[in-house]
Amino acid sequence: MVGFQKWRRSESAQGLFLISPTLCFALLLLAVPLVMVAALSFWTQDYLTLDRTFTTANYVTAWTEPMYQYLMARSLKISIFVTVATVFLAYPVAYFISFHVAPKRKAMWIFLITIPFWTSYLMRIFLWKVILGYNGVVNGSLMGLGVIEQPLSFILYNQNAVVLTLAHAWVPFAILPIFVALERVDRSLIEAAEDLGDSRLRRFLRVTLPLSMPGVIAATIIVFIPTIGDYVTPRLVGGPNGLMISNMIELQFKKANNAPLGAALAISAMGIVTFFALVFLWMNRKYVRGPS
Amino acid sequence: MTLPIIRLSGLDKFYGEFQALSQINLDIKTGEFFSLLGPSGCGKTTLLRAIAGFETLSSGSLQIDGLSMEGVPANKRPTNMVFQSYAIFPHMSVAENVAYGLKARKLPKVEIKARVAEAIDMVGLQGFDERASHALSGGQRQRVALARALVLKPRVLLLDEPLSALDKKLREQMQSELRRLQRAVGITFVLVTHDQEEALTMSDRIAVMFDGKIAQVASPQILYGKPSTRKVAAFIGMMNFLDAKVLAASGDNVEVEVQSLGKLTLSLEQATGGLNGCDSVGVRPEMLTILTGSQTSEREIEAEVTEVSYYGDMTYYDVKFPSKEDPITVTMRNTAGREVLEVGAKARVGWSTSSLLLLK
Ligand SMILES: Nc1ncnc2c1ncn2[C@@H]1O[C@H](COP(=O)(O)OP(=O)(O)OP(=O)(O)O)[C@@H](O)[C@H]1O
Ligand SMILES: [Mg+2]
Numbered sequence: 001m002v003g004f005q006k007w008r009r010s011e012s013a014q015g016l017f018l019i020s021p022t023l024c025f026a027l028l029l030l031a032v033p034l035v036m037v038a039a040l041s042f043w044t045q046d047y048l049t050l051d052r053t054f055t056t057a058n059y060v061t062a063w064t065e066p067m068y069q070y071l072m073a074r075s076l077k078i079s080i081f082v083t084v085a086t087v088f089l090a091y092p093v094a095y096f097i098s099f100h101v102a103p104k105r106k107a108m109w110i111f112l113i114t115i116p117f118w119t120s121y122l123m124r125i126f127l128w129k130v131i132l133g134y135n136g137v138v139n140g141s142l143m144g145l146g147v148i149e150q151p152l153s154f155i156l157y158n159q160n161a162v163v164l165t166l167a168h169a170w171v172p173f174a175i176l177p178i179f180v181a182l183e184r185v186d187r188s189l190i191e192a193a194e195d196l197g198d199s200r201l202r203r204f205l206r207v208t209l210p211l212s213m214p215g216v217i218a219a220t221i222i223v224f225i226p227t228i229g230d231y232v233t234p235r236l237v238g239g240p241n242g243l244m245i246s247n248m249i250e251l252q253f254k255k256a257n258n259a260p261l262g263a264a265l266a267i268s269a270m271g272i273v274t275f276f277a278l279v280f281l282w283m284n285r286k287y288v289r290g291p292s
Numbered sequence: 293m294t295l296p297i298i299r300l301s302g303l304d305k306f307y308g309e310f311q312a313l314s315q316i317n318l319d320i321k322t323g324e325f326f327s328l329l330g331p332s333g334c335g336k337t338t339l340l341r342a343i344a345g346f347e348t349l350s351s352g353s354l355q356i357d358g359l360s361m362e363g364v365p366a367n368k369r370p371t372n373m374v375f376q377s378y379a380i381f382p383h384m385s386v387a388e389n390v391a392y393g394l395k396a397r398k399l400p401k402v403e404i405k406a407r408v409a410e411a412i413d414m415v416g417l418q419g420f421d422e423r424a425s426h427a428l429s430g431g432q433r434q435r436v437a438l439a440r441a442l443v444l445k446p447r448v449l450l451l452d453e454p455l456s457a458l459d460k461k462l463r464e465q466m467q468s469e470l471r472r473l474q475r476a477v478g479i480t481f482v483l484v485t486h487d488q489e490e491a492l493t494m495s496d497r498i499a500v501m502f503d504g505k506i507a508q509v510a511s512p513q514i515l516y517g518k519p520s521t522r523k524v525a526a527f528i529g530m531m532n533f534l535d536a537k538v539l540a541a542s543g544d545n546v547e548v549e550v551q552s553l554g555k556l557t558l559s560l561e562q563a564t565g566g567l568n569g570c571d572s573v574g575v576r577p578e579m580l581t582i583l584t585g586s587q588t589s590e591r592e593i594e595a596e597v598t599e600v601s602y603y604g605d606m607t608y609y610d611v612k613f614p615s616k617e618d619p620i621t622v623t624m625r626n627t628a629g630r631e632v633l634e635v636g637a638k639a640r641v642g643w644s645t646s647s648l649l650l651l652k
Contacts, residue, residue: 186377186379188375188377188379189379189381189382191346191366191373191375191379192373192375192379192381193381193392193396194346194365194366194367195344195346195366195367195371195372195373195441196367196372196392196393196396196440196441196444197367197368197393197396197397197444198367198396199367202396206392207381210383211382211383
């Protein structure tokens with residue numbers, strides 16, 4: 001009893017009390033559903049009832065059935081493309097703001113970058129449909145200019161459209177961590193590199209880029225993890241060839257009425273994402289060294 | 293007469309309206325240890341960065357080794373810099389830091405390796421090659437910064453207050469080490485410092501700067517013994533000032549009326565900055581003596597001790613001269629048998645006319 005009293009006044013106890021609302025929230029809405037999904041993945045759907053005997057059959061199906069393998073690979077491919085495109089688009093913007101915008105204007109630029117968030121993501125997807133559609137802005141303009149005679153069909157309802165739409169949506173999220181990392185690069189290091197004889201490009205490659213890698217890797221994780229599980233975008237602009245693993249998971253839970261298989265697919269996807277996230281984190285260790 | 297390694301003429305630097313450097317004319321000789329000394333904000337860093345190529349000149353010209361540096365970027369100049377913060381690359385080891393500039397020059401690997409090892413040896417960091425740069429002490433970082441610059445064998449090494457981040461003991465050790473290193477490599481060093489003692493002990497010549505202008509360029513002895521203005525005299529060491537009025541000048545002699553000391557005849561040489569506008573006389577505290585017993589001096593004056601600070605080897609006295617309000621400082625070496633006077637005691641202060649300087 002005395003021990004408990006003492007613990008209650010300790011710093012760790014106070015910390016625990018402070019985070020307890022958040023903790024409850026996270027447990028209730030994140031951990032519990034996760035455990036339920038995990039449990040579900042080891043059961044079997046028997047028409048309207050659930051057979052609760054333990055089985056790994058769902059996982060065998062998820063990992064061996066060619067269609068699921070194919071969809072998983074496609075999801076990975078799409079999110080790798082999205083991630084690469086996003087980081088390549090975000091880096092120059094972040095670099096520009098950090099190095100070429102006057103210090104007192106930087107806050108305004110960062111604010112401007114958040115403007116796309118003022119409209120809902122669905123609205124932005126529909127905007128892309130308007131832009132890329134059969135009778136959309138791009139086709140309309142190109143036909144009006146006489147560049148093409150038939151509307152281009154490869155720009156909507158396929159994987160390109162998914163990559164484009166997702167990259168556009170995630171660029172702001174990628175700009176921020178890269179910007180922060182670039183801001184933290186000590187400018188005298190870049191001057192030192194110049195002083196030691198490096199040209200502009202060489203000192204970028206040898207100093208600025210490696211020192212901003214933590215930001216690049218953070219951006220990669222931030223973009224890669226959510227896009228692999230995205231299902232709204234492929235559903236709306238992906239067409240039949242742009243569907244991803246999460247569309248299949250949705251299908252299993254709803255129309256196919258096979259929640260356990262859907263759960264096994266979901267847990268498998270999560271495992272793959274976790275694996276990639278760990279690889280990125282491990283890569284980051286190389287760049288994040290002790291205080292300088 | 294060899295060509296100066298650095299020649300600055302009519303150099304101006306503006307930041308918007310603010311003039312950070314004005315009309316800098318300066319020659320730095322090949323192989324010398326040159327210091328830029330001045331109070332904070334006087335433009336020392338700006339001048340050094342202008343030489344290195346990090347600041348563009350508003351007007352005037354800069355020549356290094358006889359070549360105009362106009363339009364030459366920092367990476368193409370025969371200078372290297374030791375930054376105040378050292379600017380050690382945090383993602384590289386000690387050896388990688390030192391090799392940085394050699395790799396930029398695309399030298400063969402074997403040569404890089406040999407020169408890096410030599411440079412690391414030279415600054416006394418043997419065995420630290422693979423050490424991550426964040427795991428170094430302040431003194432070690434400073435050595436890495438030095439090695440990284442010296443390994444390139446620049447014509448001029450620029451150092452921006454390289455010792456200011458070190459504690460007193462290490463600073464003194466590094467001062468003599470820097471001096472030794474400079475003699476060994478024979479490279480021209482340009483050192484920025486706001487520490488007059490550091491400048492005096494290390495340099496061949498010193499430029500004293502105030503408010504973006506150079507006040508005097510001279511060797512340490514001349515700077516201390518014959519400062520050209522009252523401001524320089526007050527900045528370098530301690531100096532007592534007495535109001536003075538020039539009465540007449542004829543040939544080599546100047547007649548002056550000095551507060552408390554009366555009418556004197558000084559030689560023209562004692563007006564170190566020229567006779568024009570001289571309105572005070574300066575005398576270093578160690579040029580004055582407190583006479584005891586039967587001691588005599590060329591000149592004597594009665595004074596009252598108002599403050600005594602005992603430093604062990606030295607005693608600093610504040611004494612009040614008749615008809616002068618603020619006290620005069622006299623420093624005395626505490627030699628055997630010398631008594632330390634008390635506050636309020638009467639003292640005979642001995643001085644000589646030759647130790648006075650006529651200043652403006
Ligand atoms: N980029 C800049 N924009 C405007 N003013 C500047 C800039 N850099 C320096 N200054 C001003 O120029 C003057 C000289 O600066 P500098 O850094 O050369 O001083 P310093 O002699 O090196 O001083 P310290 O001993 O404190 O380092 C200062 O008054 C400073 O405020
Ligand atoms: Mg400075």
